[in-house]
Amino acid sequence: MFNFTPLLGAQSSSPASQSILEFEGGIKALIDVGWDESFDVEELKGLERQVSTLSFILLTHATTAHLGAFAHCCKHFPLFTRIPVYATLPVISLGRTLLQDLYASTPLASSTIPKDALSESAFSLPFRDGNPNILLQPPTSDEIASYFSLINPLKYSQPHQPLPSPFSPPLGGLTITAYSAGHTLGGTIWHIQHGLESIVYAVDWNQAREHVLAGAAWLGGAGTGGSEVLEQLRRPTAMICSSRGAGPVALAGGRNKRDEALLSMIRDTVEAGGSVLIPSDSSARVLELAYLLEETWHADTSGRGGNGSLQNAKVFLASRTGGATMRYVRSMLEWMEEGIVKEFETASGILDNQDQRRTRNQQASKTNGDKPSAPFDFKHIKLLERRSQVNRMLGTAGPKVILASDTSLEWGFSRDTARSLASDPRNLVIMTQRVGGVPGRDKGLGEFLWDLWNQQRSQNETASAVIVDTTGKEVVVQRAQTVPLEGTELPLYQEYLARQRQLQTTLQGDASASIETTADVVDDRSSSTSTTSEDTDMEHQGKVLNTTATMQHTRNKLGLSDAELGINILIRRKNVHDYEVRGKKGREKMFPYVSKRRRADDFGDLIRPEDYLRAEERDEVDGEDMRDGGPKKENEVGQKRKWDDPGLRNVDGARRMPNTANKRRRAGTGASHDMMDSIEHADTESEASDSDFEEGPNTVEGPSKLVLEPETIRLNCRISFVDFSGLHDRRSIQMLVPLIKPRKLILVAGDETDTSEVAEDCRRLMGAGPGQPEGGIDIFTPAVGMTIDASVDTNAWTVKLSRTMAKKLHWQKVKGLGVVAITGQLQAANLDDDIKLEGGAKKKLKSASGDLSGPTSKQANSDADVTPVLDVIPANMAASARSVAQPFHVGDLRLADLRRIMQSSGMSAEFRGEGTLVINGTVAVRKSATGQIEIDGGAYSMADPRNTEAGTFFKVKRKIYEGLAVVAGV
Structure with missing residues (x-):
């Protein structure tokens, strides 16, 4: 079924x-x-x-x-x-x-x-x-x-x-x-x-x-x-x-024509002084686009295969998790196309042949930036992970190519970029995937642009690569903002949480502890819970939590009032440093303490990757400037810091610059222009990190609600579409x-x-x-x-085998399944057999508790299994019903396995043509679409049929039979 x-x-x-x-x-x-x-x-x-x-x-x-x-x-x-x-x-x-x-x-x-x-x-x-x-x-x-x-x-x-x-x-x-x-x-x-x-x-x-x-x-x-x-x-x-x-x-010509259409539009726009926005997702199809742009810029700027028209344009990848995505991708080359793996091996081999005594900076200056790079180790694409970086990029003059998430233009940096570029008729928005609408919802910006381009394309009767002018068009989009709850909305929200908490506790029951154990990973990082089960085996974790502790742990996940938090408000609420303890008893009079569990895996202590970054990689990690040892924040009442922490600023906004940064600036004189750019703007990048957090969608602490404000965008830019969806x-x-x-x-x-x-x-x-x-x-x-x-249409039934039939069967194992051919007689289930087989047990039951009641026996008969029974054919019918079928072979022998078997037997075997295995140059083995194996042997392979050890044809035939299971009838 x-x-x-x-x-x-x-x-x-x-x-x-x-x-x-x-x-x-x-x-x-x-x-x-x-x-x-x-x-x-x-x-x-x-x-x-x-x-x-x-x-x-x-x-x-x-x-x-x-x-x-x-x-x-x-x-x-x-x-x-x-x-x-x-x-x-x-x-x-x-x-x-x-x-x-x-x-x-x-x-x-x-x-x-x-x-x-x-x-x-x-x-x-x-x-x-x-x-x-x-x-x-x-x-x-x-x-x-x-x-x-x-x-x-x-x-x-x-x-x-x-x-x-x-x-x-x-x-x-x-x-x-x-x-x-x-x-x-x-x-x-x-x-x-x-x-x-x-x-x-x-x-x-x-x-x-x-x-x-x-x-x-x-x-x-x-x-x-x-x-x-x-x-x-x-x-x-x-x-x-x-x-x-x-x-x-699809555009005729396949991948090459698709790439050529995209790059030609980019070149024309850049030469005219405009900028190009390419909306894409942040983790899937963006890899194909980013790789293509990086290779194109590398070829154009190095003078190999390009005309230099893209040298004055910069390429940006705007995504809040772009850096993490590329780090993951660089470790997954085995999942990519074979050409990517060969490219990585080539780059690694050239680097290994260089002088190992030179430092990385010396190598970079020696090769003038021409050393081969691994795939997705970008030299021409700059990652933008913060809103301040995107705004600064949009404020600079000159042509730009921006690859931003998301495709729908409903969220992400692509929406902000489209709003900024829409007023200039020189700019171009290239959609790479078809944007579908959501039933019962107003059109978004991406859907509006897709419908506008699709309508113009239908009128021009052209398949793709059509550039549509949107001058004079207006689109109304909804801008989402969050505001705190007000009035009766807060108690309404708390009542909803209480009902959901009760429902979750009821559904999870005693097993809820295992769920909270998985959520403890989050609490360990934020130090919001404590546990003393460091040495406890993994199979026993979570079983010591009783129902009360589990419910309390669940409430900590949801958002509670200050009164419900009690003394824990000092560690659960930000900027709360006082708590009234007069009249309190027990733990309510003591400052809460959270013991951090030392996290480890099978290989020992967990490693923080940011502790092992090179100097040029320490500028931006997770959207923060890590050069000075961590994020920079304003001093606040009750905020802790180390004595030698130079990253915190004074109240007047002054910031102390460590000597290490100045040394790195002086030491980096031979570095590339891009690296100097990142060092010179390190201060402004870190200062913008605080504003980035304020502009994010989660700036409202505590319960909030969504407010949609209409916004009108006047379009003067151009739009086009090139299919990079990667679908059949x-x-x-x-x-x-x-x-x-x-x-x-x-x-x-x-x-x-x-x-x-x-x-x-x-x-x-x-x-x-x-x-x-x-x-x-x-x-x-x-x-x-x-x-x-959509169940399978096969003639298959469930039957029982009689004891006599089961003793005669000789099962053959085929891929974990038992196969046997039988000839028998199908009979209806006999309810009296169960009574005869269990007679001894029923007699004992009768002697212990009296006579068996009639209704009980009838109830047992009504609940009995009525599956038909397959039994052997009686002796008087066996001669007339004897099967004349010969034993047959069951199994599936792959040609790759047969090739390995032949080679291990001392014979040569190689694939030639369309799925043909040639053995010793004389015997050809093919496998049809239905799974049938065909053996074609020449005259030389059967020179002496009596000598079965010498004939290649008979050797191959015997090896094929050995790989199959012989099923004989019963």
């Missing part, structure tokens, strides 16, 4: 993706926890109802559409953190930086409390006409890191049996395997095997190779030569595929679906037009529908919330 239910993203313009896969036995898997730019909690209602029934969760891509709601669910949905989650390592790392950037950029990500959740309160009378837009507590950066640390990393092509959640039925040997999907770094096509069900989940994939990313693993099978689909992904019982990328017509097109689907040959095809992740067009193409290619000849498939196009029964 297999049922599929799309929770989000089916026949909808919203890019969010959430799907429920249900298997036999009540097993439910959630694939993706996506969200769209509206961040509406109403979209998560369907998921919230399914949380208590989920067995495990799978994540496919590190994008908002696939995991944007992951941190929200972990923080606000009870039991969600107890569900095992699986993803590849790049999805885990890049997803973490994506959500940290998201929650640091906009208060919309916090989401507001639904109106119906506040309607039951006694304070809700003034809000009958509208929603007060009270914000939920957003997860902090440390909390997001702790949530993603719970995800189990997997590698490609690694079969894995997931662990079920505590409230899930047994998984019964269910196996998951991740395959490369392209599109994003670590993007995944999931293969799920459960019994007879073989499910392939392929949403948002890309078959084409790019600069950074390899293509999807459809044609990646060993020995196939790239002409056949990977064997594990071939002939699935059901395939879930996306139809989103089939709408726009219609041609890829038309080519691969007939090769994959799924029995059932389910189309999701696309609007109604795209879905219907792809469905019609597949029906025409595959002859889909009932009554069609063999090879036809069933195609489903479900809507959101619709359940599809």
